[in-house]
Amino acid sequence: MSGAANPVSPPDITITCDPDKLAEFxxxxxxxxxxxxxxxxxxxxxxxxxxxAEHHANSEIVGALPEGEWITRAxxxxxxxxLIAKVQDEVGHxxxxxxxxxxLGKSRDDMLRDLITGKTKYHNCFNYxxxxxxxxxxxxxxxxxxxxxxQKTLADGAYGPYVRTMNRxxxxxxxxxxxxxxxxxxxxxxTKGQQIMAQDAFDRWWPIALMFFGPADKPNxxxxxxxxxRMKTERNDSLRQRYVNRFAPxxxxxxxxxxxxxxxxAGLVTSKRPDEAIALDEDTGNWSFxxxxxxxxxxxxxxxxxxxxHRVALRRLSYxxxxxxxxxxxxxxxxxxxxx
Amino acid sequence: xxxxxxxxxxxxxSLPDPTPDARHWVIYTMKREAAxxxxxxxxxxxxxxxxxxxxxxxxxxxxxxxxxxAHEHKDASDGVYSLDPLKPGNAAGDDGDSWTVFTLEKxxxxxxxxxxxxxxxxxxxxxxxxxxFAGPKVxxxxxxxTARIHETTESELIIWRTHDMNxxxxxxxxxxxxxxxxxxxxxxxxxxxxxxxxAKHF
Numbered sequence: 078m079s080g081a082a083n084p085v086s087p088p089d090i091t092i093t094c095d096p097d098k099l100a101e102f103x104x105x106x107x108x109x110x111x112x113x114x115x116x117x118x119x120x121x122x123x124x125x126x127x128x129x130a131e132h133h134a135n136s137e138i139v140g141a142l143p144e145g146e147w148i149t150r151a152x153x154x155x156x157x158x159x160l161i162a163k164v165q166d167e168v169g170h171x172x173x174x175x176x177x178x179x180x181l182g183k184s185r186d187d188m189l190r191d192l193i194t195g196k197t198k199y200h201n202c203f204n205y206x207x208x209x210x211x212x213x214x215x216x217x218x219x220x221x222x223x224x225x226x227x228q229k230t231l232a233d234g235a236y237g238p239y240v241r242t243m244n245r246x247x248x249x250x251x252x253x254x255x256x257x258x259x260x261x262x263x264x265x266x267x268t269k270g271q272q273i274m275a276q277d278a279f280d281r282w283w284p285i286a287l288m289f290f291g292p293a294d295k296p297n298x299x300x301x302x303x304x305x306x307r308m309k310t311e312r313n314d315s316l317r318q319r320y321v322n323r324f325a326p327x328x329x330x331x332x333x334x335x336x337x338x339x340x341x342x343a344g345l346v347t348s349k350r351p352d353e354a355i356a357l358d359e360d361t362g363n364w365s366f367x368x369x370x371x372x373x374x375x376x377x378x379x380x381x382x383x384x385x386x387h388r389v390a391l392r393r394l395s396y397x398x399x400x401x402x403x404x405x406x407x408x409x410x411x412x413x414x415x416x417x
Numbered sequence: 418x419x420x421x422x423x424x425x426x427x428x429x430x431s432l433p434d435p436t437p438d439a440r441h442w443v444i445y446t447m448k449r450e451a452a453x454x455x456x457x458x459x460x461x462x463x464x465x466x467x468x469x470x471x472x473x474x475x476x477x478x479x480x481x482x483x484x485x486x487a488h489e490h491k492d493a494s495d496g497v498y499s500l501d502p503l504k505p506g507n508a509a510g511d512d513g514d515s516w517t518v519f520t521l522e523k524x525x526x527x528x529x530x531x532x533x534x535x536x537x538x539x540x541x542x543x544x545x546x547x548x549x550f551a552g553p554k555v556x557x558x559x560x561x562x563t564a565r566i567h568e569t570t571e572s573e574l575i576i577w578r579t580h581d582m583n584x585x586x587x588x589x590x591x592x593x594x595x596x597x598x599x600x601x602x603x604x605x606x607x608x609x610x611x612x613x614x615x616a617k618h619f
Contacts, residue, residue, distance in 0.1 A: 105500075111524035113498035113557070155584055162478070162585040169458075169475045176441065176459040185438045185461070194432070237498075237525040245458055249479055251587035259590045262597035327610070330601050390426035400433040406463040407437035 094119045106307050111237040114180055122306055126236050127181040129308055134174035135192050135199035139388050141167040143207045144216060152210055159256050160213070166249045173245065177238045186403075193393040201374065202285050204382030205344045211271075211278030214264055217257025219279075219286040219324065225250045226320055227290060235307035265331040272332065279333050280346050284369040286324070290316045292371060318363055325355060325364045337367050344383035440489060442468040445519075445530065446476055447484035454486050456519075456527035465567040477574060478582065485569045486530075492565040494539035496547065496558040498524060503551040503558065508544035513537035515563035518546040522554040533563055 098117055105112070112118055141164045148164065151157035175185050191197040202220055207213060225247060232243035264275035290313040298304050298312060325335060336349040354367045376382065398414075405412040439461035445454035457476040462468035468487045477485055496503075498521070513536040519528040531550045536542035542560040550558065583589030598607045 110500060113524055115495065115498055159584045165475070166479075166585075172460065172475075173458050176461075179438070179441070186435050190432060190435070240525040241456070241527055242458070252585055252589070255587040255590040255594060256584075259594050259597065262594060262601075266597055266600050332601070387426070390428070393428055393432075394426055397428065397433055400436055403436035403439070406439055 094121075103305070106235045106305075110235075111240060112235050113237040121302065123181055125302055125306070125308060126239065127178055127183055129303075130174050130178040130181065130239055131183065131188055131191075131197055132199065134171045134178055134188065135197060136203065137167050137171035137174060139192075139199040139203045139392060141171075142388055142391055143203060143205075143384075144213060147207065147210065147213050150210070156260070163217070163253050163256065166253065170246045170249070173242050177242055180238060189392075189396055193389055193396055195380065195389065198378070199388075200289075201377050201382070202289055203388060204377050204385045205281065205285055206383055208345070209274050209278055211264060211274040212281065214257055214260035214275065215278040215282040217253050218261045219257075219282050220289065221250055221253040221257055222324060223286050223289040223320055225254055226323075227316060230311045230316065231309065233307075233310045262331065265333065276333060277346070279328065280336050280338050280349055281340075281344065283328075283335060284338065284373075286320070287317060287366070287369040288371075288374045290314075290320065292374065321364045321366050322362065325366065326357075329355075335366070340373070342383065439463060440468075441491075442472070442487045443490055443493060444468075444472040444476055445486050445528070446480070446482040447486075448480070448482050450483060454484065454519075454530040456529065457485075459490075460487070469567055469569050469573070473569060473573065477569075478585065480586075483571075483574065485574070486566050487568075488561045488566045493559050493561050494543060496543040496560075498557045500556075502553050503547055503555050505548045505551040506544060508541070508548045510541070510545060511535045513541070516542040516546065516560040517563045517566055518542075518550055519559040519561070520550055520552075520555045521557040521559070524556055528557075528559050534560070536560075 099119055102112075102116075102118060102122075112122075144160060144167070145164050148157060148160050151160050175188060178188060179185055188197070192199065207216065228243050228247050228250065232240055232247060234240055234243070261275060264271040293314050294304075294312045295301065303309050304312075328335060335352045335355050337352045338346045338349040341347050352367045354365050356365050357363075358365060377385065380386075401412040401414050404410060440463060442460050442462055442465075444457045444460060446457045447454045457472070460468050460471040460475065462471050465487060469485060472485050472487055476482070515533050516536055516539070517533050518531045520531045521528050531546075534542055534545040534549055536545050539560055543558050546558045546560055595607060595611070598610070602610065
């Protein structure tokens with residue numbers, strides 16, 4: 078689901094390598110040639126690519142947590158089957174992306190340890206609560222929709238193993254999105270209570286979806302490594318605009334109202350008003366909209382979101398409780414489960 | 418909410434000792450009779466049996482396939498990833514063990530099975546495979562000892578096809594989504610939206 082391999086605050090990259098090799102490498106990328114693991118690449122490219130793939134992998138497995146909580150409470154057997162399949166897909170995506178990262182030089186155990194000790198991040202959107210089934214519907218429609226849009230551009234990137242993994246993942250994400258669209262349509266075509274549930278969830282997730290693509294890029298983004306080396310191929314603002322153009326009219330056609338909301342520390346809406354900026358510019362074909370609260374974005378990314386601590390704690394619980402199994406599998410040694 | 422998610426999660430100061438990464442397997446699926454096996458993804462598993470079981474769960478359920486094979490990543494030997502199509506060369510010979518050959522037709526694409534060659538080691542296997550399978554599109558050759566390739570049986574796969582699993586395919590929702598959208602949008606508008614969905618936005 079997560080797809081948002083747009084880790085913010087990229088490290089300062091100092092490119093120190095053979096200038097001739099670097100020129101040849103950059104020319105290949107400019108020519109549209111994909112980089113494969115056996116090819117020469119600058120160390121900084123390897124480091125950035127690892128950071129991106131690891132962030133994406135972390136997001137997939139943490140992203141499975143809020144939805145996993147709803148499996149036991151799905152409203153029908155069909156929805157339960159679909160949600161189980163989706164959660165399984167997301168963890169599988171994490172598996173594939175961790176493998177891409179491993180090939181770039183970091184062990185899976187190190188990645189899991191860095192995740193649960195806060196050394197590495199995952200996507201911000203998973204630090205928010207899902208108090209109703211409507212939230213599950215909105216995650217699959219709005220967030221998976223955003224993920225597909227983002228990941229389609231990532232599949233146009235330059236690193237071969239990441240590209241082929243993106244193509245595989247996008248195929249599965251299409252089911253997630255369609256399942257979500259079906260759920261939102263069902264709620265909005267249902268009773269007044271269902272419509273209110275969907276609207277409340279939409280209010281919570283619309284601004285999160287707008288933040289999904291990350292803050293605006295620097296003016297010279299095309300000259301910086303991430304875009305110059307085609308790790309990402311489209312500016313965050315451009316993706317966000319395309320997203321609003323696609324989803325704002327669809328939401329309104331369903332009867333949803335786009336609000337500007339205030340939220341409390343738990344991530345729940347405390348007040349809202351219609352977004353008066355929502356309008357179609359007939360000349361450009363673009364929908365205008367109110368930007369999300371970027372202060373909130375930075376607060377959450379620094380670890381102060383409604384669910385940061387809980388998500389990481391659950392991952393740590395899994396890591397600690399599964400250690401004896403990994404030890405038994407990995408070493409063949411006799412191992413015993415921790416005391417209950 | 419499940420009990421585990423309601424409990425107060427507190428931890429000690431230190432993490433458990435590091436654990437080794439599991440064995441890593443590469444998975445390929447065959448979509449229909451006589452088609453090549455194509456790269457599907459990866460799984461980590463302690464042995465071949467579990468690797469195939471995980472592969473059936475993950476990759477065999479996502480799209481109908483009639484066969485799955487797996488090999489350990491360390492058993493694969495990749496030749497160069499060429500910018501241009503490989504030239505066949507003139508390596509010849511038929512001595513040695515069997516190696517299964519996979520070709521890669523474009524960088525960033527997926528390896529697919531092409532056949533087998535006999536060779537005494539991986540280097541010669543790649544040379545002989547290049548002579549046998551290089552074509553106008555092939556950019557790279559991968560060889561794996563045939564004896565190290567593990568395959569699902571027909572009966573293992575059929576069990577996953579005994580009930581309707583359209584719920585985990587995008588197309589499984591198409592009819593319902595269309596019907597539900599028609600409550601909000603007329604048919605013509607919906608049809609344009611559906612086309613845009615695929616072509617323009619996704």
